[in-house]
Amino acid sequence: MKILYATSEAVPFCKTGGLADVAGSLPPALAEQGAEVAVVLPMYQRVKERFGSQLKFECYDFVDLAWRHSYCGLFSLEKDGVTWYFLDNEQYFNRPDLYGYIDDGERFGFFSRAIVRMLPHFQFWPEVIHCNDWQTALVPIYLKDDGVREDRFRSIKTTLTIHNIEYQGRFGMQTLGDLFGLDQGWAADGTILMDGDVNLMKGAILCADAINAVSPTYANELKMSYFAHRLENIMRRCEYKLSGVLNGIDMKLYDPATDQRITANYSVDDLEGKNVDKAALQRMMGLREEPHVPIVAIVSRLVSHKGLDLICEVLHDMMELPMQLVILGKGDRKYEEFFHWAAQQYHGRMAVRLDYNEELSMAIYSGADLFLMPSKSEPCGLSQMIAMRYGTVPIVRETGGLKDTVQPYEAWRDAGNGFTFANYSSSDMLHVIREAVYLYKDYPDAFSRLRKRAMKCDFSWARSAKDYLRIYANITGQPWPSVEPEKVEEAASVVEEATPVVEEAAPVAEEAAPVVEEAVPVAEEAAPVVEEAAPVAEEAAPVVEEAVPVVEEAAPVVEEPVPAAEEKPMKKAAKKTEKKSVKKAKKDEKPAEKPEKKAAVKKTAAKKETKKKGPAAKEKKEKPAE
Structure with missing residues (x-):
């Protein structure tokens, strides 16, 4: 599974809050589970200063945002089994801080547009783009918008993680076309419009294929007006695709036994x-x-x-x-x-x-x-x-x-x-x-x-990563974890071996069918006797021993089933039980068909039928006597 994780900050490159810790830990955890993962970030000034010498220049292109035609450079870095991409534009990102500027809407509008338009330059075409908060909320919207004209974008599914719904990316109505380059239809149908403003979070919630909150309790709270900041109706409307996945932490990074950032190390056994x-x-x-x-x-x-x-x-x-x-x-x-x-x-x-x-x-x-x-x-x-x-x-x-x-x-x-x-x-x-x-x-x-x-x-990420992979599997339709080819072949061979057994059992079932039909009412009448049969089992054992010769004499009467049982014996315990029940049912019928049998046989059969079948057996016994 190919996943592109889009975020505005990530440890160790840039951080202002908990989003950076999540974005720095979750992608490597997904990679450890076997997924192919890449992360895309803005090329901030602090990223250049700390990691500029390690970055590899990939290419550049121009990105259109409304009437703007802006340069976008692409840099990459391989780390922790993940490819980290950085989108460069000095006008927007070469600043000392990550947020807090008057043009933040334009900055992250460009970032979201660049993610979509730079996809052909990445190492793989993603199956899922995982977006985070309002800074990347335009990505699902742009994918829907571009997908109308270009088929290749329709195959990409999107997931939106809400880290804090209080920050929704709200801007004036005039920004829809002039700043973000979207048609007025997005506001006319209410997708991106709320309280007279453009609301990027609302648009992303409606357009994304899956939404998740960063804890199960928070996912439930988002449907309440106290916590949802006026988006509670939208969250309830999209409840079918909402889930809560608890965040984790990097257990290796935050380990008091090995952490070099603290004065003295310690552990749970030595504090x-x-x-x-x-x-x-x-x-x-x-x-x-x-x-x-x-x-x-x-x-x-x-x-x-x-x-x-x-x-x-x-x-x-x-x-x-x-x-x-x-x-x-x-x-x-x-x-x-x-x-x-x-x-x-x-x-x-x-x-x-x-x-x-x-x-x-x-x-x-x-x-x-x-x-x-x-x-x-x-x-x-x-x-x-x-x-x-x-x-x-x-x-x-x-x-x-x-x-x-x-x-x-x-x-x-x-x-x-x-x-x-x-x-x-x-x-x-x-x-x-x-x-x-x-x-x-x-x-x-x-x-x-x-x-x-x-x-x-x-609080490791391994548990959370599995939950996210299940979400990706649900929206893409791909099974996860994927089944190895060797296991598929083994399963196929097991099915092939089991098939002949089913075919051979078929004729036996057909021959026994009429007997079973006749035995049905008897079984219904015998149902209450089963409860009392447990203590009688020990006493009935010698009767079975006496009945053995009777079965031998009666064997010639049943001509077809006996050789079939000798040539192809049933291996399953359930089938043996079925065969025994058929034999017993046939034995019960033998006195009715052959009245000329010895009196001892009649007595034994009658005794056996009386014990097992009650009044129904007595009726059958009286019939041949007449």
């Missing part, structure tokens, strides 16, 4: 190194070096849906607890100013870094004791998985992927891998934080067991 990392974090952030005080950490974008309002409401109550607080991230100014002010109030017990730094984030994951994520909505979340991998116990609100990955701690049976609360309430959050802090302080053994359970959780 001594975590104490060293904790002391190093306290020195790094200017906190008091208190080994027995838990560090509560937050690594997040400082935006409202991350639940930061709850922290602002009860921050002073939190700081009354015997704990330290570390915050790393940047975002809305109101949160940056508040946390900067609060850090000055609690010098030595609270530290804030208004930035995102990979090294510092790893120091926090490895050195902290508790990880706080009180999100209002969280499609999946990778931070809680990384935190658990490093033995930092999560405190989360039960939403999206947080609910799917964190099971609440239950002291009565010593279970769970973190702490959770359901309501979006600052008092509920504070209660759970207090419970976690005092478990760390007062019951260190119980907290240590909880920490080890969190570290043992499996």
Whole structure:
């Protein structure tokens, strides 16, 4: 199966959030499962600076976006069994940041258009293009639009992953033709139009062959107005192609036993190194070096849906607890100013870094004791998985992927891998934080067991990759995993060997047919006797021994079935049983056909019929006597 993964960021080339972690880990996991995978990214300035010397120039072409006719260069890099493609245009991508520019719509409109028009220059023609969020949402739309004129695009299926539906790619109505180069019909039929604006996410949801959210819970939440940001009706309409696949993390990259980015390595069996990392974090952030005080950490974008309002409401109550607080991230100014002010109030017990730094984030994951994520909505979340991998116990609100990955701690049976609360309430959050802090302080053994359970959780991509491959198989109609030719030949030979047995059994079944028909009513009457037959079986054994000579005398009467049974015996246990039942049924009929037989035979047969067939057999016995 040939898969092209289209994304606006991916580790290790460029990153601003969780999408980069997914795009950097999922394609190699798909390749390990046997798929042929390529990834396409914009050629950002930071990609050129870090990896420019490793990139191979493939070719260039010109891409038309509405009235624009722009250069597009194609570069490639082989890594982790995946071909990484980079689309180059300095006007759009040679900038210090990935997003946040006034022309982002035009930039990623060009990126989506270039993906479709540059397909002939790739190493393979994809069977599936996997798109992510609004930045590549135009790809399914362009494929449908171009497929009207060019047959080759009709064979490509598309999958859209929604990482966060809050960001939908909404632009003014005038951008439809002038910017994106689409006909007014796309708005007239409502495919791409919503609330008077162009909505790229809506158009992609309707045009894609499959849609998936990044966790099962989030997939259900997207059908609710609270989480879907006005797209709930569209999600319910497309429910038939919606699924939820939980994200994973790179278990090799995030391994405290081998990670070179942390001060000291440790494992679930030897946690001594975590104490060293904790002391190093306290020195790094200017906190008091208190080994027995838990560090509560937050690594997040400082935006409202991350639940930061709850922290602002009860921050002073939190700081009354015997704990330290570390915050790393940047975002809305109101949160940056508040946390900067609060850090000055609690010098030595609270530290804030208004930035995102990979090294510092790893120091926090490895050195902290508790990880706080009180999100209002969280499609999946990778931070809680990384935190658990490093033995930092999560405190989360039960939403999206947080609910799917964190099971609440239950002291009565010593279970769970973190702490959770359901309501979006600052008092509920504070209660759970207090419970976690005092478990760390007062019951260190119980907290240590909880920490080890969190570290043992499996969040690898292997499981998720199989789920994605099943989605691709459903939309392409290809079986996955594909059957090897050797196994197909073996299966065919088994069928060929089994066929003659069925043919030989056919005539026997035909001859026995009338007997079975006559025996049907008898079987119905004998049904209640079967329940009582179990204890009688032992007593009936000697009767069978006496009946052996009777069968020998009666053998000549049955002329055709006997030699057939000798020449071609049945091998199957089920067929033996059928033959015995036919013989018994015929034996039951013999006294009726041959009244001149000995009296002993009649008595034995009558006795046998009375035991097995009840009143029906008595009637048959009386008939020949007349």
